[in-house]
Structures are given as structure tokens and as C-alpha cells.
Amino acid sequence: xxxxxxxxxxITVSEGASLELxxxxxxxxxxxxxxxxxxxxxxxxxLLKYFSGDTLVQGIKGFEAEFKRSQSSFNLRKPSVHWSDxxxxxxxxxxxxxxxxxxxxxxRLQVFP
Amino acid sequence: DTGVSQNPxxxxxxxxxxxxxxxxxxxxxxxxxxxxxxxxxxPEFLTYFQNEAQLEKSRLLSDRFSAERPKGSFSTLEIQRTxxxxxxxxxxxxxxxxxxxxxxxxxxxxxxxL
Numbered sequence: 001x002x003x004x005x006x007x008x009x010x011i012t013v014s015e016g017a018s019l020e021l022x023x024x025x026x027x028x029x030x031x032x033x034x035x036x037x038x039x040x041x042x043x044x045x046x047l048l049k050y051f052s053g054d055t056l057v058q059g060i061k062g063f064e065a066e067f068k069r070s071q072s073s074f075n076l077r078k079p080s081v082h083w084s085d086x087x088x089x090x091x092x093x094x095x096x097x098x099x100x101x102x103x104x105x106x107x108r109l110q111v112f113p
Numbered sequence: 114d115t116g117v118s119q120n121p122x123x124x125x126x127x128x129x130x131x132x133x134x135x136x137x138x139x140x141x142x143x144x145x146x147x148x149x150x151x152x153x154x155x156p157e158f159l160t161y162f163q164n165e166a167q168l169e170k171s172r173l174l175s176d177r178f179s180a181e182r183p184k185g186s187f188s189t190l191e192i193q194r195t196x197x198x199x200x201x202x203x204x205x206x207x208x209x210x211x212x213x214x215x216x217x218x219x220x221x222x223x224x225x226x227l
Contacts, residue, residue, distance in 0.1 A: 034215075036218075043204070044206075044218040046215050099146070100158035101156070103155030104155050105154055106154070106155050
């Protein structure tokens with residue numbers, strides 16, 4: 001069965017520091033992979049997605065993620081975090097024979113000035 | 114494009130009552146999804162529609178839950194005889210095509226069952 005693991009429940013970084021949020025998935029074939037961000041009172045917003053091709057994908061707000069098949073990982077990165085990036089981040093996997101998304105439990109990012 | 118809208122945004126009800134939520138997807142989207150999110154968890158898939166046809170239902174969707182999309186536009190999710198365990202955020206999403214296309218999420222309806 002498909003599953004997503006986000007090992008870090010809570011991460012705190014200083015503004016301007018680099019960021020990496022971890023995501024590991026379980027799926028037999030090549031999955032569709034997504035990163036969503038959820039701010040308080042806001043709906044989930046898509047940051048980026050991977051379907052195929054280049055394993056390094058660029059997203060909005062300066063985020064990028066790298067698909068590593070050998071490690072079953074899809075980690076999210078940002079070189080310099082802004083205070084407005086404080087939010088909950090969710091990794092999700094979708095399969096090509098179903099349209100449901102399987103989400104991880106999320107990582108809460110806190111940014112200190 | 115006004116995005117996905119959900120009503121009401123908040124609902125407080127007593128155990129045993131019935132509640133109904135509405136989702137209006139982005140107008141040209143023919144796929145509509147319902148998810149449930151509890152505190153500290155990621156969203157969990159409940160069900161989805163292709164136009165008016167309900168194509169998949171999760172085992173999370175007990176007999177007390179029913180979803181409809183009568184004309185392939187808006188959708189309703191009804192919970193009968195609510196229980197305290199139903200307290201959660203109910204999220205709706207829509208997408209244009211199948212095959213992993215981006216799902217656009219609404220703000221959610223927060224249900225509290227007393």
C-alpha cells in the first residue's frame with residue numbers, strides 16, 4: 001500500500017537559514033509526488049510536483065525538491081527561509097491508477113527572526 | 114477564478130444530529146474530492162467524483178456518511194447521527210483532469226461535535 005512518512009514533526013530555523021524537509025514514500029511504481037503548504041485558516045496550496053523527467057523540480061516561493069528513487073525520498077529545500085514561510089508542510093503521493101492523494105502527517109515549520 | 118469554496122466554514126453540533134457541508138469546485142473542474150483532516154494529521158482521502166459519478170470511497174466513509182454531486186457541479190457531504198469522533202476539518206478539492214493533475218483545495222469546514 002502507498003504511504004508517506006515525514007519524520008520531522010516540528011522544525012525551527014532562523015530567518016535566512018537554509019531548510020530541508022524530509023519525505024519518504026512507499027509505492028511500487030513511479031509515483032506522482034507533491035508538496036503542499038497549509039497556513040492557519042488557509043487551504044492547502046501546492047508548492048511543487050513531480051511526475052517524471054528531471055528529478056530536481058522547482059516550485060513557487062523559492063522552494064525546490066529532489067526525487068531520489070534509490071532512497072524513495074522527495075525532500076523539500078529552500079536556500080533562505082523567510083518569516084512568512086512559517087506553516088505546516090505536507091508531502092503527498094498519488095498513483096496513476098487512482099486520483100486520491102496519500103498525505104504524510106506534516107512538518108510544522110517555525111521561523112525565528 | 115474564485116477557487117474552491119466550502120460552506121459553512123465552521124459547524125458546531127450536538128452528538129446525534131445530522132450535518133451537511135457544501136463544496137463548490139472551480140467551475141470547469143470535473144473531478145471533486147473530499148478529505149478529512151484531524152488535529153496533527155495530514156488529510157485523509159474520503160471519496161471522489163468524476164462529474165456526477167462517485168468513483169471511489171474510502172473505508173473511512175462509514176454508512177453514516179454520504180456524498181453527492183447531483184449535476185456534476187457542487188457537492189454535498191452529509192454525516193448522519195454525528196459522533197464526537199467525527200470532529201475534524203473536512204476539505205474539498207477539485208482538479209481539471211485525471212492522472213495526477215493538481216488538486217486545488219478549499220478552506221475547509223471545521224466540524225465540532227459536542
